[in-house]
Amino acid sequence: MTLIRGGYDTTPRGTSPSRRVMIVAGEASGDIYGADLVLQAHLLDPGLRFFGIGGVRMREAGVVTLVDSADMAVMGLVEVISHFGVISAAFKKLKHILQDDPPELLILIDYPGFNLRLAKAAKKAGVKVLYYISPKVWAWKAGRIKTIAATVDHIAVIFPFEVPLYEKAGLPVTFVGHPLLDMVDVNMNRNTAAIGFGLDPNRKIVGLFPGSRRSEIERILPTILDSAVCLMRQFPDVQFVLPLASTLQDSDILPQLAESGITSLVTRESIHDLIRACDAVISVSGTVTLEIALIGTPMVIIYKLAPVTYMLAKHLVKIKHIGLCNIVSGKNVVKELIQHEATPEKIAAEICAILSDATYRDVMKDKLAEVRSKLGRGGASKNVAQLMQKMISTRSNR
Numbered sequence: 001m002t003l004i005r006g007g008y009d010t011t012p013r014g015t016s017p018s019r020r021v022m023i024v025a026g027e028a029s030g031d032i033y034g035a036d037l038v039l040q041a042h043l044l045d046p047g048l049r050f051f052g053i054g055g056v057r058m059r060e061a062g063v064v065t066l067v068d069s070a071d072m073a074v075m076g077l078v079e080v081i082s083h084f085g086v087i088s089a090a091f092k093k094l095k096h097i098l099q100d101d102p103p104e105l106l107i108l109i110d111y112p113g114f115n116l117r118l119a120k121a122a123k124k125a126g127v128k129v130l131y132y133i134s135p136k137v138w139a140w141k142a143g144r145i146k147t148i149a150a151t152v153d154h155i156a157v158i159f160p161f162e163v164p165l166y167e168k169a170g171l172p173v174t175f176v177g178h179p180l181l182d183m184v185d186v187n188m189n190r191n192t193a194a195i196g197f198g199l200d201p202n203r204k205i206v207g208l209f210p211g212s213r214r215s216e217i218e219r220i221l222p223t224i225l226d227s228a229v230c231l232m233r234q235f236p237d238v239q240f241v242l243p244l245a246s247t248l249q250d251s252d253i254l255p256q257l258a259e260s261g262i263t264s265l266v267t268r269e270s271i272h273d274l275i276r277a278c279d280a281v282i283s284v285s286g287t288v289t290l291e292i293a294l295i296g297t298p299m300v301i302i303y304k305l306a307p308v309t310y311m312l313a314k315h316l317v318k319i320k321h322i323g324l325c326n327i328v329s330g331k332n333v334v335k336e337l338i339q340h341e342a343t344p345e346k347i348a349a350e351i352c353a354i355l356s357d358a359t360y361r362d363v364m365k366d367k368l369a370e371v372r373s374k375l376g377r378g379g380a381s382k383n384v385a386q387l388m389q390k391m392i393s394t395r396s397n398r
């Protein structure tokens with residue numbers, strides 16, 4: 001890769017610089033959505049060249065990643081401060097490219113703390129901005145809507161209730177559907193999925209989903225593993241499975257797992273098959289909870305923040321729920337245990353209730369089934385790719 005005019009030459013020989021698109025996804029879920037978007041965009045225009053911030057999935061889709069999203073995936077004031085050097089360097093690198101070697105379009109995926117600053121830089125550089133998966137202004141920092149309207153050219157939202165928020169601000173907005181609807185296969189058989197992972201379908205299977213950020217692993221995984229220890233007292237033959245996100249290394253997980261004494265399958269393979277194999281899941285709050293909901297596996301949602309971050313969040317967050325399935329439904333579909341409530345005993349008790357009480361489990365499954373119907377028809381990545389193509393065509397024809 002050759003350094004040019006403060007940026008990087010990300011365009012292969014024979015390809016017009018006007019076909020370059022900068023794309024930024026700072027976390028594991030954004031990496032997945034970004035990869036699918038790039039694949040759909042290449043079906044419409046094989047000549048496009050993507051570069052920016054992403055992870056394994058986006059690289060596999062052909063994105064030149066100047067910064068790895070694994071180094072950017074942090075949440076909370078304390079965590080951001082500790083990673084300030086990496087995040088600042090990434091911002092400066094992309095800002096220089098926008099100024100000195102501007103792409104045709106900037107696509108931002110979630111990650112608002114970083115991406116809204118980059119949108120301002122793009123605005124100054126005269127680069128069009130398409131924001132996909134908007135900041136959660138309905139949860140907190142509603143004032144961001146003004147910033148978004150001033151710096152973003154079009155916003156693609158994945159929840160229908162987001163549309164009027166941006167229309168009121170005068171920002172072009174399109175509801176594209178939720179990308180998970182195209183990615184989650186809800187027709188898998190539980191026993192077949194279990195056997196595929198070498199698990200015994202006649203024994204209970206519990207998923208331990210600690211998140212995709214290293215800060216989450218450090219803060220929350222010990223509690224999840226302690227919960228598993230408690231659970232084994234009630235279900236001695238229970239089997240545990242733990243998915244490892246693309247943003248994490250084996251070394252982020254295995255030492256804690258070994259210290260706990262828990263035996264668990266750890267895998268990066270086929271997370272949706274893994275979810276289907278489970279009878280219940282302990283999951284941190286995040287996009288994965290919606291994947292679990294779409295598959296219909298009962299769960300408990302937990303989360304812990306640094307104490308300072310949690311105190312700030314209590315005053316700033318204006319919604320009752322943190323789990324996406326609960327937010328979409330507008331009611332308690334699954335139990336949430338946050339901060340001091342997220343104790344091993346309470347987490348294990350909820351999983352025990354799911355595993356042992358058929359009525360409780362079936363009611364939860366029925367509520368999870370309702371969530372899917374509220375998320376549209378799918379086709380999100382294709383819809384965003386079409387928006388992107390229109391924006392590039394409009395700019396090229398000026």
